[in-house]
Amino acid sequence: MKFLSVCSTGLGSSFITQLNVEKALKQLGVQGVETDHSDLGSVSQGDADVIVVGRDIAEAASGLGDVIVLNSLIDMNEITQKVSAALERHGIAVPEKEQKQ
Amino acid sequence: MLSQYFGTGTILYSPSVSGWEEAVDRVTQPLVSLGSIRTEYVDAIKKAIVSPGGTYIDLGYQIALAHARPEMGVVKTSLSVLHLAQPFLLADSPEHPISTLFCLAAESSERHLELMKELASLLSDAQWRQQIESVSTEEELRCVFTKEESVS
Numbered sequence: 001m002k003f004l005s006v007c008s009t010g011l012g013s014s015f016i017t018q019l020n021v022e023k024a025l026k027q028l029g030v031q032g033v034e035t036d037h038s039d040l041g042s043v044s045q046g047d048a049d050v051i052v053v054g055r056d057i058a059e060a061a062s063g064l065g066d067v068i069v070l071n072s073l074i075d076m077n078e079i080t081q082k083v084s085a086a087l088e089r090h091g092i093a094v095p096e097k098e099q100k101q
Numbered sequence: 102m103l104s105q106y107f108g109t110g111t112i113l114y115s116p117s118v119s120g121w122e123e124a125v126d127r128v129t130q131p132l133v134s135l136g137s138i139r140t141e142y143v144d145a146i147k148k149a150i151v152s153p154g155g156t157y158i159d160l161g162y163q164i165a166l167a168h169a170r171p172e173m174g175v176v177k178t179s180l181s182v183l184h185l186a187q188p189f190l191l192a193d194s195p196e197h198p199i200s201t202l203f204c205l206a207a208e209s210s211e212r213h214l215e216l217m218k219e220l221a222s223l224l225s226d227a228q229w230r231q232q233i234e235s236v237s238t239e240e241e242l243r244c245v246f247t248k249e250e251s252v253s
Contacts, residue, residue: 007157008149012168012205012217016160019221040154056157072161074224 001090002034003083004048006061010039017052017073024080029095030087050086066090103180103219104246108135111181112246114239118183121191121199122147125167128183128204135179138206142174146204150192159197162230163188166220168205175206178213180220184233184242201233 003025005017014037021035036048040057045065053061058069066089068082087094111131118124129143146167149155158165181204191197203220207213223229229245236242 008152008154009168009170011170011207012166013157013160015217016166016221016224019218020225023222023225054157054159056159057154060154070161074160074162074164074221074230076225076227 001032001050001087001092002036002048003050003052003086004043005035005037005052006040006043006057006064007037007054008040008057010037010042013054013073014038017054017070017079020074020076020079021052021083023076024083027076027080027096028084028087030092033087033092049090103216103223106178106180106216107182107246108132108137108179110134111179112239112243113181113183114236114242115183115185117185117187118189121150121189121193124183124185124189124199124202125150125204128167128181128202132179132181132204132206137175137177137179138204139174139176142169142206145169145173156192156194156197159191159199160224163198163200164203164224164230165191165197165199165201166203166205168207171208175208177206178208178216179206180204180216182242182246184236186237 003021005014007014018035018037051064051067054070054073061067084094132138146169183202185200188198188200191199232245
C-alpha cells in the first residue's frame with residue numbers, strides 16, 4: 001500500500017502533504033504503509049495505490065487512479081478523514097478510526 | 102528550529118499589497134538581497150502561479166507557499182514570509198485569498214528536509230494558525246516564529 005502526494009513542482013506542497021499523510025497514518029494507528037511525494041509530470045497510473053493532490057491540480061491528476069482531493073493541505077481533520085476512507089477502500093484495518101482528533 | 106532559516110529582514114508585515122505579483126516581489130526581495138536566490142527564481146514563481154493549476158501553492162487557511170524548483174535559481178536553502186492584514190488574491194482568483202505568503206527556497210538537501218518538517222508541523226497546528234491570524238505588526242509576527250522555539 002502506497003500513498004503518493006503530488007504537486008506541480010514535487011517539492012514544497014507535495015512534501016508538506018506527504019508529511020501530513022504520515023501524521024494521519026500515525027494518528028490512525030496504521031503501520032507499514034509507504035508514502036512519498038512527486039511532481040505531476042513524472043507520475044503515471046500504477047505508481048501508487050492512492051494519489052493525494054490539492055484541489056488545484058485535481059483535474060490534471062484525475063487519470064491517475066484512486067485520487068484523494070484535498071481542499072487544504074494543512075487541515076489535519078480533512079487529511080485524516082480522507083486517508084482513513086482510502087485505507088478502508090483498500091482493505092486496510094484502521095485501529096484508531098473512532099478516535100476524534 | 103524554523104527561525105534559523107529566516108535571515109535578517111525576511112519576516113515581513115504589511116497592511117496590504119496591490120496584488121499577488123507585488124506580494125511575490127515583496128516576499129522574495131529579502132532573499133534576493135541576501136543572495137539566497139537569484140531573480141530568475143522570482144520569475145519562475147510568478148510563471149508557475151499563472152500557469153494552469155498554479156494556485157496549488159495555496160495550502161488552505163489563507164496560507165500559501167511560493168516556491169519553484171531548486172535549479173530555477175536557489176543559491177541557499179532559506180525561507181521568508183509576508184503577512185498581510187488584508188488578503189490578496191492568488192493568480193487573481195477569488196477562490197484563493199491569501200494573507201500569509203511564504204517563500205521557500207530549497208536545495209535538495211537534508212536541510213530542506215528538516216525545514217519542511219518543521220514548517221509542516223507548524224502550519225498543521227490549528228492553534229498556531231490562530232496566532233498568526235491575529236498578528237498586526239511585524240514585531241508580533243516575529244514573535245509568532247520565535248516563540249514556538251521556547252515552547253517546543
